[in-house]
Amino acid sequence: MTGATDPxxxxxxxxxxxxxLGFTSFGGPVAHLAYFRAEFVGRRRWLDEETYADIVALCQFLPGPASSQVGVSLGIMRGGLSGGLAAWCGFTLPSAIALILFAYGVAEFGDLEHAAWLHGLKIVAVAVVAQAVWAMARNLCPDRLRATLAVGAALLTLTIPTELGQLGSIGIGACVGWLFIHEPVKPIDARLGFTPGRSVAIASLVVFAVLLVALPFLAETSGSHTIELISRFYRSGSLVFGGGHVVLPLLQQSVVPPGWIGNDGFLAGYGAAQAVPGPLFTFSAYLGAALGPKPNGWLGGFVCLLAIYLPSFLLLIGVLPFWDGLRKRVAVQAALRGVNAAVVGLLLAALYTPVWTSGIQSSTDFGICIAAFLLLVFWRTPPWLVVVLGAIVASTMAA
Structure with missing residues (x-):
């Protein structure tokens, strides 16, 4: 390994x-991983191919935003915990600040329910999520069992549209993978570089568990809206596998039913998140800034951003020192295959509601959607450009 522990x-x-990278990494989490590899394996030679693959495998195993967790891992390996924080700030802040500014723009223009450009963003959001389902299904559901598992997870999630449905889908996926999805495993000999000490790791896992249990209790007993907000975003960051698109239904259930933000404003921010570089989890910054109850504005944006990312930080620090042994276990790899198939089902359910049901209202909308899908999947057009084109086309056709 080259340079992984050289400060x-x-x-x-x-x-x-x-x-x-935070200013230039368009294209979603898979593209982010390609950018990281080119920069830190190819150009800077901070680590070798095998070690990078191990880090990616770890972050796919954990709940939370995989590309952000890979970046934090690389920062930790290069500069300790401070390096991990620096990596996260550099990669995350550009899109977070852009989405907070977008929320201020939405507030300035007032009621956007009938804005044509907003409807264009919602239409393109359908195409973007459909592209994610398409790509993930091809890679993660290559056989009948995993395809069936994905459809079952989608049906369960639509039947029980709460965190319980998502957790049940993930749990069933892990069990099915562990019991039935067995493939040859290549021996792994490479070791990771610098990792936090085991005492720090255990403390991090304890803090993660305590906050997951205590925050809902504190929110209920204190009546504090701020604690309730932190609790809901922390829980969303703790329970989501598969990255930014899959967190969509969790966040929607957290902020729309209580009346903190309208569904149109929610989907407007989701569409805008496609047009900025960096991780999709920064959508949380938009939501925090756009919420009706305080804290909102820039303060609410950063509160929600930190709350949704904190569990992935704690889990990563807690698991990283133990990953060398864990990743070699056949049962863990089999369970992960089932989890990945279930994730496809969660994303399929999110494609239907709230994305499709709110975005596609006419044959014209459907036409714009399939054109956007064509550009994304077959013409390899950058998502940010498709988002801009969708808003322009919808505005032009409404004029």
Missing amino acids: RDSIVAIFRAFLR
Whole structure:
């Protein structure tokens, strides 16, 4: 391994490296992983191919935003926990700030329910999620069993549209994978570089569990809206497998039914999140800024951003020191295959509601949607450009 434990780069240098990626990494989590590989394996040679693949495998196993967790892992390996924080800030802040500013713009223009450009964003959101379902299903459901598992997870999630439905789908997927999805496993000999000590890891896992249990209780007993907000976003970040698209129904259930934000405003932010670089989890910053009850604005944006990312930080720090042994277990890899298939089902359910049911209202909408899907899947057009084109086309046709 090259350079994984060599602290030649200062915290500022790590921040700058990831800041450049934060401004330029369009295309979603899979594209982000490709950007990371080109920058840190190919150009900077911070680590080798095998070690990078191990880090990606770990972050796919954990709940939370996989691409952000890979970036944090690389920062930790290069500069310790401070390096991980610098990597996260550099990669996350550009899109988070852009979406907070977008929320201020939405507030300034007032009622956007009938805005044509907003409807265009919702239409393109359908195509973007459909592209994610298409790509993930091809890679993660290559046989009848996993395809059936994905459809079953979608049906369960639609029948029980709460966190319980999602958790049940993930749990069933893990059990089915562990029992029935067995494939040859290639021996793994490479070791990771710098990781937090085991005492730090255990403390991190304890804090994660305590917050997951205590925050809902504190929110109920204190009556504090701020604690309730932190609790809901922390829970969303704790329970989602598969990254930003899959967190959509969890966040929708957290903020729309209580009346904190309308469904149109919710989907407007989701559409805008496609047009900015960086991780899709920064959608939480938009929601925090756009909410009706305080804290909102820039303060609410950063509260929600930190709350949704905190569990993935704690889990990553807690598991990283133990991953060398865990990742070699055949049962763990089999369970992960089932979880990945269930994730496809969760995303399929999200494609129907709230994305499709709110975005497609006419044959014209459907036409714009399939054109956007064509551009994304077959013409490989950058998602941000498709989002812009969708807003322009919808506005033009409504004029």
